[in-house]
Amino acid sequence: MTFQKGKSGNPQGRTPGSRNRMTKDLKQAYLEVFEQRGGVKGLRDWAERNPDMFYSHMAKMLPKDFQVKAKDETVINVISAIPEPLPLPAEFANKPKELAEKGVE
Numbered sequence: 001m002t003f004q005k006g007k008s009g010n011p012q013g014r015t016p017g018s019r020n021r022m023t024k025d026l027k028q029a030y031l032e033v034f035e036q037r038g039g040v041k042g043l044r045d046w047a048e049r050n051p052d053m054f055y056s057h058m059a060k061m062l063p064k065d066f067q068v069k070a071k072d073e074t075v076i077n078v079i080s081a082i083p084e085p086l087p088l089p090a091e092f093a094n095k096p097k098e099l100a101e102k103g104v105e
Helices: 021-036 039-049 051-061 095-101
Strands: 065-069 075-079
Touching: 021 039, 039 051
Parallel strands: none
Antiparallel strands: 065 075
């Protein structure tokens, strides 16, 4: 059986753009842990102690490319190519952890 382009073999299937149950459940689990770990303040504190990991995770959440349309109809295509951060030099790598262990914010 051959399907036409753009036509589903299961017309009663999931609607386009809807998330599957696994994705929905996983997102809910992350939100619950986020709140348990202090919400925005907890994330900010962690980011200050682990800036390399924070920016690495943040870069992965940015869209690969998107458009910005100005009022005068000018369209700007933005392509984000944020490289993985370089590891900190050895003399700085453990500083945030050491400060956290001492209770320094």
